[in-house]
Amino acid sequence: MRTTLMIICATYLCGCLGMPESVKPLSGLELNSYLGKWYEVARLDHSFESGLSQVTAEYSVRNDGGVSVLNRGSFEEKKEWKEAEGKAYFVNSPSEGYLKVSFFGPFNGSYVVFELDRENYSYAFVSGPNTDYLWLLSRTPSVAPEVLEKFLQISKERGFDTNQLIYVQQQ
Template structure:
C-alpha cells in the first residue's frame, strides 16, 4: 500500500497539470492581434512588474527574445540582485498558444510547466508593451529603452485597472546600469 500514495500523488499532479494547461485566462482573450513576432524579438527593459519570488530584489531587469529552430522562442531574463550583489539569469522558452499573429504565449522556465504571457497592449512601433499573466498576480511593462513616457505608463496602468489589476502593487524597476 505504500506504493499507492506516490502513484496517486503523481496521477493527481498529472491531472492538475493537464487541466491547468488546457484552461486559458480571460487575459489571453485580450492578447493583441496582428502581432508581429519578428518585431517582438530582441532586448526589452523591464519598466514595472508585480514582484514575486523569482524577481524579488532585482533591478536592471531585461528580457531578451530570440527565435529557435523549432519555432519556439528563447527567453533570457536577467537582473541584478541588489541584496545578494550579483547578476541572476533565467533561461526559458516560449511558444504561441494559437499562432504568431496573436500575442498570447506560454512561457516555461521549469521543464514542462508553462505560464501565460499575454501581450495585451503594444505600441505600433514595438517600443513598449503591457503584459498580463494568467491572473492579476502577474503583470509587466516592458520598453525598448530604460525609461518610458508618463503618458504611456498611464495608458498601461489605466488599462490594467480596467481589467482588475491591483496597480498599487507595481514595483517600478530601477534601470541604473550601463550595458
C-alpha cells in the first residue's frame, strides 16, 4: 500500500517543475525554522491525497544538505494510514522557498512556499507547478479565521480555484 502511494506521488511529480506565473517564491526562508511537523489544513484535492484526513508533513535535514519529507494521512473508513517518504532540494538558493521534491526516483515536482508567517513560522501557503496544486499548512491542526481568510484572498488573487478547496479533518 505504501508503494501504491509512492507510485501515485511519482506520477504527479513526473516533469512537474516550475510554478504558476502568478506565484513568486518567498525570499528569506530560514530552513531551520521551517523544519518539523506541519498539519495540512486545506488543499486542492488530487488522486494521491483523495480521501485522506489527518494529513501531516514532517521535514528534517538530510546528510547531503537536502530535506527529508515524510507525508502521512489516514483513510478513516478503512482505518488505514498511508505515508510517503521523499527528499527535497532547493532549486536556486537555500533562502528561497522554491524546492524540487521527489518521492520516487528521478522525478521531481515543485514545492513553492509563497506566503509564510515569518515571525513564528506558524503557517505556510504552498503551491505546486500550476494553479491545480495548493496547500495551507499550519503548525497546529487548525488556523485562526484571519489566517484562513488571508489564505483564501491571496490564493484567489493568484488564480487558484478556492471554491474547490478540501478542508482536511484533523483529530
